Amino acid sequence: MKLFVPDAVVPSVVDLDLADLKRRGIAGLLIDIDNTLVPWGNPQMDERLAEWIGRAKAAGFKICLVSNALPERSAAFAQLLDIPAVGRAMKPLSRAFRRGMDRLGLPRKQVAVVGDQLFTDVFGGNRLGLFTILVNPLSTEELGTTKVMRRLERRVLRSLARRGLINADSIKMRLGSEGND
Numbered sequence: 582m583k584l585f586v587p588d589a590v591v592p593s594v595v596d597l598d599l600a601d602l603k604r605r606g607i608a609g610l611l612i613d614i615d616n617t618l619v620p621w622g623n624p625q626m627d628e629r630l631a632e633w634i635g636r637a638k639a640a641g642f643k644i645c646l647v648s649n650a651l652p653e654r655s656a657a658f659a660q661l662l663d664i665p666a667v668g669r670a671m672k673p674l675s676r677a678f679r680r681g682m683d684r685l686g687l688p689r690k691q692v693a694v695v696g697d698q699l700f701t702d703v704f705g706g707n708r709l710g711l712f713t714i715l716v717n718p719l720s721t722e723e724l725g726t727t728k729v730m731r732r733l734e735r736r737v738l739r740s741l742a743r744r745g746l747i748n749a750d751s752i753k754m755r756l757g758s759e760g761n762d
Contacts, residue, residue, distance in 0.1 A: 582746065584707045585699055585737055587715035590751035594618060594695060594716055595633045599640050602693060607712055609685040610637065611678060613696035614648040614658055620720035621727075626658065634662050647672065647681040647694075649701065672696075673705030698727070699734045 591597055594617060602610075615621045618630050637644060646666035648655045655668030665684040670677035682692055693712040696702025697719070706713040723731075742749040 582737075582741065582744070584704050586707070586741055586746045587699075587703045587713045588693075589712075589714045590716075590747065591714060592717050593719075595629055596716075597633075597695065597714065599637055599642065602642075602712075603640070605712065606691055607693045608641070608691040609643040609645070609682070609687040609693070611645055611647045611681040611685075611692060611694045611706070611711070613672075613694075613698070613702050614646055614650055614655060616697045616718035616720055616723060617695060617702075617716055618646075618658065618719075621718075621723040623720075624657075626661065631662065634664070638664070643685040643687060645681040645684045647677055649677075672701040673708065675705070675709055678705055678709050678711065698730070699737060700730055 594612065612618060618634075619626050634644060644662070644664045646655055646659050646662075646664060647670050648666070648668060649670055649672055650668060652668030655666040659666035667677060667680045667684065670680070672678070678694065682689060685692060689709055689711055693714055694702050694706030695714045695716060696706075697716050699715065703713045703715055718731075738747070738752050741747045742752045
């Protein structure tokens with residue numbers, strides 16, 4: 582079960598405390614795209630998120646997008662943000678995260694994974710010993726397979742909270758009104 586425990590749970594990428602990450606020795610971020618930076622399938626990024634990426638880069642963080650989206654989609658956002666990307670990453674496979682770390686040129690102890698999915702982003706990052714951060718999905722629009730996984734994800738998150746492995750309040754924040762099924 583511990584492979585499903587994120588190191589942090591925050592509402593959104595913009596809520597990440599960059600100073601705290603620096604204190605933890607984090608110098609690089611592997612960030613998911615769909616439902617983490619933009620609503621699933623949306624071609625436009627919210628200005629607040631693009632500005633946050635700019636602030637993180639200005640603070641010295643190296644950033645790489647690691648997404649299961651098609652390479653063209655990943656490349657378009659990478660170009661917009663002037664950062665590298667790994668498209669069709671096949672998360673949670675380890676190679677997805679290793680490719681991102683290679684692009685950052687950082688050892689795993691200095692890298693955090695930021696994403697909205699427990700079974701791809703958190704599980705995959707934890708398998709490599711990376712610092713993992715779970716954010717709320719930006720939209721309920723997503724692939725049918727992801728919707729199925731969300732139901733299982735909610736059960737696992739509630740179980741982790743009952744066992745004291747994650748803060749129950751952070752789960753309430755993440756699940757909102759969905760926390761009752």
